[in-house]
Amino acid sequence: MxxxxxxxxxxxxxxxxxxxxxxxxxxxxxxxxxxxxxxxxxxxxxxxxxxxxxxxxxxxxxxxxxxxxxxxxxxxxxxxxxxxxxxxxxxxxxxxxxxxxxxxxxxxxxxxxxxxxxxxxxxxxxxxxxxxxxxxxxxxxxxxxxxxxxxxxxxxxxxDLMADLNNHAKEEQPLSKGTWVALMPGSKKAKLSVGVPFFLEVADILSTIIPECNFLLPIAPTTNIIEIQKFVSSNNPIASQYNTSIKTIAPQDKSNNLRKLITKQGTEIYLHEDPPAHNPLSQCHLALTTVGANTAELGALAVPMIVIVPTQHLYVMQAWDGVLGLIGRIPGLRRCIGLLISIWRMRKKGFLAWPNISAGRTIVPERVGIITPKEIATEAAQWLQSPERLKGQKEDLQNLRGKPxxxxxxxxxxxxxxxxxxxxx
The missing domain is CATH 3.40.50.2000 (Glycogen Phosphorylase B;)
Incomplete structure (x- = not known):
């Protein structure tokens, strides 16, 4: 060269x-x-x-x-x-x-x-x-x-560079018909250790409320399905606190060329393993996500979302931004300091999701606290059964991003x- x-x-x-x-x-x-x-x-x-x-x-x-x-x-x-x-x-x-x-x-x-x-x-x-x-x-x-x-x-x-994401997303193939829910537990170990078992149990419960639900799990570019499996195994102590596990990873589905994660309850979750997943995400009716860049990406794609931060696992949530994140990682004091920092952050009356921060008001719901998968599944079902609410949030997100x-x-x-x-x- x-x-x-x-x-x-x-x-x-x-x-x-x-x-x-x-x-x-x-x-x-x-x-x-x-x-x-x-x-x-x-x-x-x-x-x-x-x-x-x-x-x-x-x-x-x-x-x-x-x-x-x-x-x-x-x-x-x-x-x-x-x-x-x-x-x-x-x-x-x-x-x-x-x-x-x-x-x-x-x-x-x-x-x-x-x-x-x-x-x-x-x-x-x-x-x-x-x-x-x-x-x-x-x-x-x-x-x-x-x-x-x-x-x-x-x-x-x-x-806004993210305002162009929706245009690029339309260039690919559509998902099959039906109601689609995206599960976005994060990309960092601290978030995944909580998010993966929590979100899989949400999917198990939501599939009993709305059996026709289809689930999509975009695998972040900085992780893979092998790591995802570990977060729902005995390698992750938090996993034992949730009633879910992975039964198998099925081969690619002929209809969309996506592999499937199947839980022990039989819930089928399609895996998108070729990031970024802008095309399939843009077609989802609702996303369940942690805080972070996910909320900005979903906002750019105008995907209605519920933002979830379960505080019952604060001691592992050291994935905060800036100086606080660095302090929370000090060896030896990591657990104690990480807990104190997280509690302090949770008590601050500020928004955590990008759309809310940008708008200065609540655009998307933020669920922060000692919350359960059943509570989130119930709320998700209420949103999915209220098309006008979903449409309203989608329009708010579209207005927030601006022109491509x-x-x-x-x-x-x-x-x-x-x-x-x-x-x-």
């Missing part, structure tokens, strides 16, 4: 950002610029640098490699080494662009300064270092208004910062 004379570097962190920001933009740029590694003789290559983040699972590098979009991927464990000695991690041309797409914005500031590259930040809520950005691509006008006036000329509102086109607009901002002499459009 011919050595590229220009590098575009994406900086990101967790599974949510990779699936909903990084992948769509990477695919768009490959279409527009014919970059390496897909185009072997292109003067432009696309690379991914993953940064340290408490919300990461550790499997992001493996997930991103499957896409084949990046000439080089630097795992978060090598980030500081890359800063200190870039030449040990490949040849870095004199010209390039660093694009922030998740994590702490300061990491992209450091890397762009170290490499001597131009710098573009996608700002969802706030641009924290405008003085060190060549350009800021904002999700909304609110981001621009928060900037000091002297930096607003550097900012362009491109829109942000990925296209973001790609244009990237191209504007590249040397015109090195690219052919």
């Amino acid at each position: 011919k050595e590229a004379s220009l590098v575009v570097v994406f900086i990101s962190n967790g599974p949510g950002e990779l699936a909903t920001w990084v992948k769509p933009l990477a695919e768009k740029l490959h279409t527009k610029l014919l970059m390496q590694p897909k185009a072997k003789y292109s003067p432009v290559s696309l690379r991914l640098v993953l940064v340290p983040c408490p919300n990461a699972t550790g499997n992001e590098t493996k997930a991103a490699r499957k896409w084949g979009d990046f000439e080089q991927i630097t795992p978060p464990t090598n980030f500081w080494k890359l800063l200190l000695c870039p030449q040990k991690y490949g040849i870095w041309p004199n010209k390039g662009l660093v694009v922030f797409l998740g994590g702490d914005q300061f990491w992209s500031v450091l890397l762009s300064a170290r490499l001597g590259y131009r710098h573009l930040t996608y700002a969802e809520w706030v641009a924290r270092w405008p003085q060190w950005n060549d350009k800021i691509a904002a999700m909304s006008t609110k981001v621009m208004k928060r900037l000091p006036k002297r930096y607003r000329s550097r900012c362009t509102v491109v829109g 086109g942000a990925v296209e607009a973001m790609s244009q901002e990237v191209i504007k910062l590249l040397p015109k002499s090195l690219i052919k459009l």
Whole structure:
């Protein structure tokens, strides 16, 4: 492969950002610029640098490699080494662009300064270092208004990158007819250890209330079905507190090419093992989900949801964001501190789901507390039996996201910062 004379570097962190920001933009740029590694003789290559983040699972590098979009991927464990000695991690041309797409914005500031590259930040809520950005691509006008006036000329509102998810989802095959419920227990071990047994028991109960229900379990890119099985086995102490287990994993169903997880009660749950699952998710009538990027993704797809945080297992819920998440992982004190942090977070009267945070009001129900699978199954049945309620929540989610086109607009901002002499459009 011919050595590229220009590098575009994406900086990101967790599974949510990779699936909903990084992948769509990477695919768009490959279409527009014919970059390496897909185009072997292109003067432009696309690379991914993953940064340290408490919300990461550790499997992001493996997930991103499957896409084949990046000439080089630097795992978060090598980030500081890359800063200190870039030449040990490949040849870095004199010209390039660093694009922030998740994590702490300061990491992209450091890397762009170290490499001597131009710098573009996608700002969802706030641009924290405008003085060190060549350009800021904002999700909304609110981001621009928060900037000091002297930096607003550097900012362009491109829109919400997730608003394009529904358009991409429509390109694939439809699910079979019927009522579909998505089960989204999370992507991190702390959430999965609670979510998998909890959600499987919900499915068992809900299938007795509404026998015609179909269930879909999208497997996150940072886990797999083998790990899912472990979370409902004796390897997970929490599993014993729930009346469910996995009987078998059935071969692919001819109607949709999806394997099935069958519980000991006989509930059939279709497995989507090729993330992202935007197409099948967009067709679901309701989703049951944990907090996190799932709520933003479902909101972008306008899928009605119930957000669930069972607090009876607080001592394992160390998957909080930012500094709190880091403190909750201190060895030796992990259990005690994790419990105290989680209790404190639960008592804060703030929203946990992205749609509610964004709207500043309740769009989707958040069920936080000592809750049981039976309670959630009963509530889910009530929603499914009330089409007007589902329609109302769906419309609220659609209105919240805004118009599609942000990925296209973001790609244009990237191209504007590249040397015109090195690219052919």
